[in-house]
Amino acid sequence: MRILVQKFGGTSLSTEQARERVIHHIERERNSGYAVVVVVSAMGRKGDPYATDTLLSFVRDNGGALPAREKDLLMACGEMISAAAMCSLLQSRGIPSVALTGGGAGIITDEQFGSARIKSIRTDRLLHELQNGKVVIVTGFQGVTSDGDITTLGRGGSDTSATALGAALQAEIVDIYTDVDGILTADPRIVSEARPLEVVSYAEVGNMARQGAKVIHPRAVEIAQQSRIPVRVRSTFSDEPGTLVTDASAASGGQAVKDKFVTGIAHVTGVTQISVQAIEGRNDMQLQVFQTMAKHHISVDFINVTPSGAVYTVFDEDADHALALLSECGFSPAAVRSCAKISVIGGGMNGQPGVMARIVEALTEQGIMIMQSADSNTTIWVLVQEADMAKALRALHAKFDLHR
DSSP: OOEEEEEEOGGGTSSHHHHHHHHHHHHHHHHTTOEEEEEEOOSSSBTBTTOHHHHHHHHHTTTSOOOHHHHHHHHTHHHHHHHHHHHHHHHHTTOOEEEEOTTTTTEEEOSOTTSOOEEEEOOHHHHHHHHTTOEEEEETTEEEOTTOOEEEOOTTHHHHHHHHHHHHTTOSEEEEEESSSSOBSSOTTTOTTOOBOSEEOHHHHHHHHHTTOOSSOHHHHHHHHHHTOOEEEEETTSOOOOEEEOSBOGGGTTOBOOOOSSOEEEEEEEEEEEEEEOOTTOOOHHHHHHHHHHHTTOOOEEEEEETTEEEEEEEHHHHHHHHHHHHHTTOOOEEEEEEEEEEEEOGGGTTOTTHHHHHHHHHHHTTOOOOEEEEOSSEEEEEEEGGGHHHHHHHHHHHTTTTO
16 A cells, blocks of 8 residues: 555644645545545644643633643543544545544553653554555544553644654655645744745754744654655645655655755744853852752753853743742842744754854844854854844845745
């Protein structure tokens, strides 16, 4: 069998018109000779009746004391409703189909409720249904423990379900359907000149996903890369091919995809910069600061440490707690709230002189202050005020000619 996995997110399932487009994509691939596995998310987004965030709001409004195991039972419901609805629609069109939960599809996880990891996938049931000519609809975002308890895979879990099933079934390709035409060079809501990328490497898109791009979850990219399963990121609302994520492309004659000098620009908002100065006579400043953050489960990022102090970022919602804890430790921390982390990403920038100079030039020309910076082989990060973020994104996109 030639197997293809399709994943449809919440916006692809939220309206009758959108669901018609989903059926169109399924029918097209079946007519092309593929045996199709469809992975579905919960319908819609927060506020819609079956969205995962809506279900969580229901818990908060009813005591808010649901244990993690039982919370996973509730959070799995949205995907089950989507799977049942899609099965009914396909059957009504004369397309044989079957709906399976994550556990029914053989996805076995550990017992980390709310953020489970896939341990194995038993494909016997999936292959049996595909061989019988059925479209197999699988609830994304979930699996079961070896004891049969339902688990969920955390944010972006449906993407992870799709690439993990693709790997287990040795699928030819995994299609991730969203509401945008593939992976773009920047957020098109902010940068109007942002354009879709035809082909990117696993490393490039993984970095973009980790730095704020929302089109695919980084864990899903890691699974695809390990199994060398090509992934396409496509729009539900068009027939365009979208962005191919791979190490090798037929379009390049089977040669490895080369990481680009600069592939794209991503951003994260809602960040607070915290500065802590060392106290004379105390040599444990760095240790106490970061042990305190870790003990209280506050995620830290963008870390610069010197003998005289430490500068790092936390999310805005954690800032007050972090500052209070530091004060209790005897420090006098300073904070700059409402910042944005901007990432200039490109696997080909390693060893290329002048990249940071162009970043500084672009931002200086716009009068934007760089509050902090850091770099790796594939990414340069800068911290700016959130009020300057949109202007900074547009300036950097233009400076690196990403519109071409």
